[in-house]
Amino acid sequence: MTSLLLNASPHGASSRTFGMAQTFLDEHAKLSGDGEIIVRDLATFPLPAITSDYAAAITSRTPDPAHFALSEHLIEELEATSFLAIATPMHNFTVPASLKLWIDYVVRIGRSFASTPQGKVGLLKDRPSVVIVGSGGFHTGENARQPDFLTPYLRHALGCIGIHDVTFFLMQGLVAGSDAGERALAACRSDLARYLGRCVGER
Template identity: 55%
Template sequence: MKILFVNASPHGQMSHGYRLAVEMIRSLGRNMPSALVKRDLVSAPLPPITQDYAKAITSREPDVSRFDVSEQLIREIEMTDALIINTPMHNFTVPAALKLWIDYVLRVHRTFAVTPEGKVGLMRDRPTFVIVGSGSFHSGDRAWQGDFLTPYVRYALQSIGLKTTHFVLLQGLTHGDEAVTDALRRAREEIAQHPLFAHRDTVVS
């Protein structure tokens, strides 16, 4: 199994979501050989979208060299069997680093086609896990703020063909150690129920 791990947390390896992703990767590798491709959007930030890239996207005869970064990111997805994204929720939605990755990955005529019915994904579907870390609560009975991250990321991934997306929510991470422990416990229980992990060792800390 080939796994793509995309990290968008500025806390890197200190992030609870990052550590959970590592647990998931190790769990998948226990019962089958696995290869890992890691894309850290914080320690190795992507270059900004340029005017040349924007022109190439809208040109009928584009300079394909302008797509080098986009092509590399797309191929990283194409070569993998499962995708794990670790991201914080920043101001109700995705951080800038992840938004830039999405902007490069969503490319007309390459990862999606435009039809009268809307955008149709051109990529093969694969299990996708999005670990969302947030200091407060945006889902469930304790929610008190809006969530524009999960619907946006789900829609964006569906637009390129990644329809099997599972969100793992780590909420209330600034509410003390007990809240963190509870969030991780709930997340591990959810992950263990997923078909990809159902017949493997339980994800543990």
């Protein structure tokens, strides 16, 4: 079994969300016997902007498959994995542009979802997925002072392609002083440990 880790934090190795996700996946691999972890760092190695050819192909009834090469590669990478982890900061209330681009390549009509009279139906198989979200301020709970367009949007986009088994872990207040940051990290660590315990118990 293979896991895919997507990172959308521009801080790379020093990102708290990326670090948390890497530690979690290492533990997950040890306990569940999962094999390879594929890491795709969307922030350090950004995907190219959507081209006119891709935009035309995605809305064409007779698309030229050559324009789907990158999209196909990313979808196949996702299809080949049985566990998905996404480490992402909140950027202006939603996902960073680097992660949005991945979504724009992977959520593709006729390939990862079908358009039906009842709406969009996912064509990829479901698999357990975790999303670790870091934010400078608070967007959930009694301290929330800003809207959260990240978690509902990402849940919907993943659900659109068939990935419904998604659990979000929030690390809020990461720029609200070192004590608040440490508390957020500790709470996330213990939530992930509980999640891992459940995963292993279910196998």
